[in-house]
Amino acid sequence: MDIKTLHDADIIGISTAKSAFDTLATAFGQHIESWQHDVVDRLGHSEWTGTAAGHANTRISNLGTELQSAKQELGLVSRALQDAYDGFAAAQAHLISALDDAKTHKLTVAADGGITWDKDPNSPNFAGNDAENQAKQIQSRITAALNEADHADQTINTRLGHLATNASNGTGLDSATAKADTDAANALEQVPAAGTDPNSVKAWWNGLTDEQQHRMILNHPDQIGNLDGIPAVARNDANQINLARGKQDIQRQLDGLGPAPATTIGSGRFIRPNPAYTDWQQKHDDLTDKMTGIKAIEARLNTKVDDQHPPTFLLGFDTNGHGHAIIAVNNPDTANNVSTYVPGTGARLGSINSDINRSDLMVASANTANRQAGDKSTTSSITWVGYDAPQSIIPEAADDTYAKNAEDKLVSFENGLHATHDGKIGNNTILAHSYGTTTVGYAMRDHGLPVDNAVLIASPGAGVENAKDLRIDPSHVYAAQSPADAIGWAAATDPSGMGDNIWDNIKSDWGFGDGDHHLMYGRQTTAPQFGANVMPVDPNAGHSDYWNAGSPTLTAMGQVIAGKPMQ
Missing domain, CATH: 1.20.1260 (Ferritin)
Structure with missing residues (x-):
């Protein structure tokens, strides 16, 4: 034409x-x-x-x-x-x-x-x-x-x-x-139902004219925006609509709460907390938290594109429960290297800003690794808050139901990345932090993920005893955990595991331990017996410090994501 x-x-x-x-x-x-x-x-x-x-x-x-x-x-x-x-x-x-x-x-x-x-x-x-x-x-x-x-x-x-x-x-x-x-x-x-095989979704989408695709985005943004197998640009267009509608709805609910009721009721010796205030406060805090996340997404989407701020694509959004969002830094359909980052406990719409920032940092780190190797490859890092993560260490993070419930969603999303990518993804990485490593580990163990590398940061256990049980080449499994990270105290809950850890600690204290250790969801991923490549860490790094400026772990993450040897 x-x-x-x-x-x-x-x-x-x-x-x-x-x-x-x-x-x-x-x-x-x-x-x-x-x-x-x-x-x-x-x-x-x-x-x-x-x-x-x-x-x-x-x-x-x-x-x-x-x-x-x-x-x-x-x-x-x-x-x-x-x-x-x-x-x-x-x-x-x-x-x-x-x-x-x-x-x-x-x-x-x-x-x-x-x-x-x-x-x-x-x-x-x-x-x-x-x-x-x-x-x-x-x-x-x-x-x-x-x-x-x-x-x-x-x-x-x-x-x-x-x-x-x-x-x-x-x-x-x-x-x-x-x-x-x-x-x-x-x-x-008709939009394919949620859960439809992403390759079938992509075939359906390709069978539409551009005008039909445009009408689908306008008429069914909630379905198109969250459907694996729809290309990133179209998902972003649909989710921009969902984001605006979600913001309006959250603001309407906030306005509908009205002023706060009295904190207490009664008088004198009979003063007691007001249940109406408690209910109001919980609703207000939840809505305010979601609005914080929505504004953070808006700010990042609207940031002027430059070398430090690559374009972003909103691949998923809703305000159900604690809210969900999937945000890609750079287009995953066209990038040579694609990484999906799964955060852990506390991940939700309201906390999305720090997770987006981590994706920005990982793209920058991968770009540095590429430049040092004289490689012009491009990288996309996706923050995947597409599941209901635990919101507290105790009792929620001690429950693996959150990880089990996320398995099918994560598998579908990863398959969708391959269905929509322009050709074969050069290097595909799944990277997770904290409870997110348990979520990733369960999905890899039970279903397998179409990835080249798995990176487990500060893991309480990936649900397996050995890297080979993740169903990819164990030489492409990486793990990091600082000795100062409190996650190392996420003790195994079964009696045999607790006893093994106590005995291991005693041996280590006396200098003849072998380093084997079990945490809440399996063997410690940095233990030699697990069989992963151990990444460098700042020995003083806390549980959320692996993305700090100058972190050797962040440098290593970029190298793995870029498909370069870890140094």
Whole structure:
């Protein structure tokens, strides 16, 4: 598709053809009604019997089915033509808008899409100092419009070609074929259910024209934004809508709380806490916490893109429970290296800002590793708060139900990254902190994850005794835990594990221990017996200090994410 073809396209002809097929389908339907009334019904009320009558009735019945199937197929042609009109109209409108803006900015667009402008400040046609930037933006819009038209052309051509083949060889008269074609057309207008295989979702999405995709985003943002298998850009567009709606809803609920009730009720010796205030305070704190997270996401999405602040994509968002958000620094569909970061206890919408910051730091660290190796590869780091994480150390983090409930969600998300990526992901890493390592470990142990590396930071146990049980090459499993990190006191809860740890501590105190140790959810991941690559740490680092400036662990994270040797 070129600029002139799209600009001059007479798309009204498509609408006219659609109307003609509507007329044909209506007339055909009337003929079917006449056939039913004048032939089928009358024959049914006749007294004709015998072998010949039986054969005739069977053929007439079959013919009725064929007529109904043909009517369905005609209707599908009409629907395909309508989608074609919508798709080409949208692409044409986007092209014309871009060309009009080019004129406004005194830019000249050539037939091949090249853009030139007058650079003389003294000329009446001077395009201004920002001309180059404007030209890049407009050229990008023109390319997008042409691609949009190409996509619509290919998609509609496939649909019409299929229906034309059915008409020419008679398969369209088969009721099963007509039903399958109708189901396929209906499926284009229905969002796949949550949990659908991401590869099937991607195939469905690719079968839509750009205009249909746009309508899906506008009409079903809550489904599109959180559906694995939808490309990152589309998920981000949908979740921007979800974010705005979520903010409005949270503010409405805050306004609806009204002023705080009295903290106590009664008087004198009978003063006691006011249950109404307690309830108000809990609701107020929860809503305020979610609003904090929403504003943090807004701020990061709206941060001007530069070398220190790569673009971000909102891949998931809702305010259910403690709230969830999935945010990618750089586009994971186009980055060479992709890492998913799963935080642990306390992770929720309200605390998302610190987790996004960690993704920024990991991308910067990976970029440094690449530059030092003379590698121009790009990296995306995704903060995945797509599960209900425990919010307290005791009792919630002592319960592995949170990890178990997250397994299917994490597996689906990781499969979705592969389904939507442009080609094969160069180096794919799953990286987790604290209880997040238990969540990741359970998913890898029970289902396997399509990753190249697993990085376990400050783990209370990954649910396995050995790195090989994570179902990837154990030489690609990495672990870090500072001796000053209190997670090392997350003692095993089973009696044998507690006894083993006590004996291990005694041996270590006397200098003949072997370093084996069990924590709450399995063997300590930095123990030699676990079999992971132990990452360097600051010996004084606390539980949340692995991302601090100058941290050797952060440097190592970047090296692993970039696919470079850990130094």
